[in-house]
Amino acid sequence: MPLESSPENPQPLRRVVHLVRGWIERLGAVWVEAQLIEINRRSGSRTVFLTLRDRISEVSVSVTVSPATLDAAGPLTEGATVVARLKPSYYEASGRFSFFCDVITPVGEGQLLARLEQTKRLLQAEGLFDRTRKLPLPFLPRVVGLVTGAGSAAERDVVENARRRWPAVRIETRYALVQGPQAGEQLIIALEALDRMAEVDVIVLARGGGSLEDLLPFSDEGLVRAVAACRTPVVSAIGHETDTPILDLVADYRASTPTDAAKRVVPDVVEELARLTQARSRLAQAITTQLHRRQEQLDGLRSRPVLTDPTASFAVRHEQVATLRHRGERAVSGRLERERVGIEHQLARVRAMSPKATLERGYSILVGPDGHAVTSVTEIDEGDDLLAYLVDGQLVLEAREQRPASWPTAGGTR
CATH class of the missing domain: 3.40.50.10550 (Hypothetical protein af1403; domain 2)
Incomplete structure (x- = not known):
């Protein structure tokens, strides 16, 4: 029965929504054939959202389905034709009309696509599509x-x-x-x-x-x-x-x-001939450039003084060797002169300490009967034969008398 209402006697919105829900739910589940145009899986959600469209007219609806129901239908792809059992529902709180699907299966091309997708997944799991298996094509x-x-x-x-x-x-x-x-x-x-x-x-x-x-x-x-x-x-x-x-x-x-x-x-033979001609041209240009570069390097080497006048370097080296030789000779002469002066100095010191130098100054060395030098009058007795060493010879003496020393002192003579 139609719901009576007027501007003077309006119906509450909740009653209208409630009645609409009752009318829709009385329709019950219905089998439909449609085209699956969108699959929206949300991460972590227990609900998958589908969009089904009529195959002839521009009519589309939103459908909710559980992941288990969708997976049981096999691999479905967008664009496949499906048969689904839908139950219409109406949410009073939001006034939203939708369908819930508890059975869905592909048909026609959709069934073929699902079967092909299943075969594809099987072969892919075996690695038959891996890029590492691809063979290169011959030139x-x-x-x-x-x-x-x-x-x-x-x-x-x-x-x-x-x-x-x-x-x-x-x-x-x-x-x-x-x-x-x-x-x-x-x-x-x-x-x-x-x-x-x-x-x-x-x-x-x-x-x-x-x-x-x-x-x-x-x-x-x-x-x-x-x-x-x-x-x-x-x-x-x-x-x-x-x-x-x-x-x-x-x-x-x-x-x-x-x-x-x-x-x-x-x-393409035309393209390959063009590439060959271009490669030969680049090769000829590279060879010509390389020859010019090597010629410039050779000209540079020829212009160097050592090649212009090969003996010039010998003259320079000869001067350097002569200079070094002169420096070496001077160093050796200087060292020899220093060593000679040092030797003469040491020789003079040795000579100054020599007994012979003492004898040359008018002194003599007196040796007693026992063959030892006499250093005191007490070592000699009267009548002992003595031997006096002088600078130019020896004298044989006889001790006749002992006298005590009477050397000059700082205050006068003793």
Whole structure:
């Protein structure tokens, strides 16, 4: 029944809000199909906020869901189509209308995306996407292996662009189905056949654009593992820039298109010739510059005095040697003169203390009968034979008389 009200008889707001809540809750849970356009996980929160939008009209709603319910649906990505059981709710305190989801599951492309995401996480956990596993592409491959559909536009793009860039390039093509249930197996067979050829230096897997279902073979787990096991570098050239099959993650190089793959695997002969010409020009310029520099260094060496007049240095050294010799001779002569004077001085001192010098001054040395010098009259008896040593000889004397000393003193004669 409609709620009666008028300006004279208005209804309390709380009653209106309460009635609205009752109407909404009587609707109960309902299954809906919609597109998941936003997933908002808040750190530490027990609630995840989703935004669902109708697939046709511009209608979107906010939905709350528990992390456990969302994780049970498998890996969901934004843009996936889902079927969810929603229960509408209305909060009286804020007047906010929202939905609570207790079951959600992907369908259609959303289901495919969820399955692909699960496969991707499994292969990533095994390390098949690590950058350390990537093989470098050769600069100029002897043979380019190509796996593609027979008569496809992708084959034409790769072959024509590769030969336009390098006319002598050799391409070994293996055809396989590029969509459908049998495509994955045929792609693996063609890939392994090219990998066994020793002359093939790089392999390109090429296909034009298509829907998610059309590109499913290039996300096949078996094909991804076969690419990871290849000894030959593999280039993925599947679809357009926005198409990202799992093959792009395991391949050694991802090309945005088949044309881009052709540009990547073979060099451009025109560009390489231009680079070669430029390198030769730089090399010639570097050699010329180096020769000029060495010539300047050689001219500088030739202009030095030692090379202009090689004997000039000998003259300078001769003067230095003569000066040093003169200084050495003077030093030796001076030292010898000082030593001579010192020796003469020492000799004069020795001579001054010599008994011979005393004898030369008129003294003599008197030796008694016992052969010892006589220093006192008491050592001699009258009649003893004495020997007197003079400067020019010896005298034999006889002691006739002893007399006491009578030397002059300071006060007179004794």
